[in-house]
Every structure is written in C-alpha cells, then in structure tokens.
Amino acid sequence: MRPRIIFLVGPTASGKTKTAVELAKKLKGEIISCDSMQLYKGMDIITSKPDRVLMRAARHHLIGSVSPEKEYNVSRYCKDVRRKIKDILKRKRMPLVVGGTGLYMSILVDGLFKSISPKQGVRARLYKEAEAKGSGYLHSKLKEVDPPAAMKIHPNDTKRIVRALEVFESTAQPISKLQKERNGLSKEYEIKIFGLDMPRDELYKRIDDRVDKMFSSGLVDEVKRVLKLKLSKTSGYAIGVREIKSYLGGEYDLEEAKRLIKRNTRQYAKRQMTWFRKDKRIDWIRITGKERPAVIADKVNIKLS
C-alpha cells in the first residue's frame, strides 16, 4: 500500500495552522508548510507563522527556512518537500502538508513539467522588450513559436508570455508541449486533501481582527527590520511589506496602511478560494469562525477513518 499524505488547505485566516497542530497530535504527524511566504526567515508576524507554543506542540518543516534575500520558487519547494516527506516517513510519522498557496499545492500533487530555471539575462531582456513594445508584441512572437500557449495566455499577461518565450529560447521546445509531462506526488503516494470552508463574512472578520493583532504585536518593527535586507522578488511581495514601506516613506498614515493590509488580505483570500474551489479532489470541511481547532481536527479525522 502506498504511503498516505494528508493535505490541509484553505484561505488565509481560516484556522489551518491550529487545526494542523491538533491533527498532528492525533495522527502522529509532522507538518510541512505549503505557504510561499512563511518560508522566509524573520517575517513572522506579517505571515502569521505559528507561534512558539504551536511550533513546539508539533514538528514543523519549511517555516522560516529560507532567507528573504534568496530567490525561491515552486521547483525548489517541490524538491524540499519531497525530501521532507521521505524523512518523515522514515521516522514512521504522517506527513501533513498545510498551507494556502494553491500553486504550490497543485504542483506538488500533480507535478512540475521538466524545464529550465529562469535565466536572468533572457528574462530581463524580454521584460525590457515588453516595456518598449508592449506585451502584445511579445504575445505575437509567442504565437509564431508556440500557438497553443499563445492561445491560452492573454496578450496582457506579460509574466506568462515572458516565461513561455524564455522556455522556448532556452530549450527550443514549446512550453505547451513540455507542460504535458508531469510527475507529482500522486504517482507515488495516496493523497488526501481537506479544505477548510468558512462563510465569507466570518472569514473577512477574522482577517480584520488578525491584522489588528499583527499591529499590536509589532508588525511595523518587524517590517522595518526586514526592509533593511535586499529582499528577493518573492519575499518583497508579502502583504504588509509594501504597505508599511509606503507608510514609513510618508505616503500615508498608519491607519491607511492598516486598511490596505486588510483589504489586500481579503482580496488574496478571495483568490485562494477561487483556486481551491475548482479542485474537485478537495474534501471540504464546513466550519464557522468560532469553531475550536480540536473540533475541526476531529471532523477531519472522522473523514479519514
């Protein structure tokens, strides 16, 4: 029988972190984070990492393991996770992959196509071209070398057009063809995915409350510290970094920064829900905003047995 791996996903502030710890206790599990931002060291408050108590209550992996100055991406994430899973299984523990980064989750399960890592030079050149001649120009270039990809990617979606062209230039193969070859965890393991689903108004309320709490726990000081670093492409995009930077730069006051962080987090949660909603493998656990983590963990456990 294939080893089993449990996933727990859902929008931000839905209670994954605490539920996961309860679940880990019940299942003799270890938690692997599936969160593109909690990976970064020193960004604890803004990314709502589990606190010391929770970190001690269950073993966690891939939280604070990367410097915010390092470039990180799905590919590295998948490699890191595979290594962790092997270790955990060797210890006869249950791997629990927990987090809200939809792309990381699905690439992990379904696999990443075999390609090349981004080439700084090529990428920079393409972006420069996009800026000078417009993304439509690059899109028509893509149409010549890879019509299926061009069909799928909107002419305004510079990021994806650049990636597709970059792959073609480096491999001489269309990305649309390469993408058909994937190798995910579902080939070797039995995957079970649970999702936490809470009424939207309750979730939004929890987001607002959590942001207020972040501020009273020293969010501004934390971001000040983080801003001294030369942030990588990804880490600099964590919600909170730009808003506080603008506040510190005198663009607006603290209240405005707080309002924007709340709003941006709500919009992020909405996008997460869209992402997870379409994945029919997810087994949804309907919860309320006040439900206790241990109770939610029980609900998951019942579905497992």
Added chain:
RNA sequence: GCCGAGGUAGCUCAGUGGUAGAGCGCGGCCCUGAAAAGGCCGGCGUGGGGGGUCCGAUUCCCUCCCUCGGCA
C-alpha cells in the same frame, strides 16, 4: 441670513436634451520555475425631493432640502 460651489455607482469623480460612464471597491474566473505574484470578465444606479418647459430631462427653468467654502 447673504454670496459662491456642489449633491450622479459602495467611495472619488466624468459626461450628455434621446433613461449614464471611469478609477478604486465589490463579485466571478484564469493560473505549470516571482504565486501573499500576475492576468481576464462583470455596472452592482429611484442621477437629493417636488413642480415646470419639451415628443422626450440626469442635462434647461422654478422651488425646497442637504453639504462645503466665504461674508455677516
């Protein structure tokens, strides 16, 4: 009280004698090496109240109410 400006979408505001748009918000969606990123779609409306002119008023006129400046 007088003078001036203004009341149009959830917010900030365009515009037009033929029943109205933009940005943001909000909702829906897409997503394969930056993903807390990036992109697409959707107007969600008693046009402050009432009256008048006109075939037709959100637009012109009258009146009332409200807001913001200035003068008292």
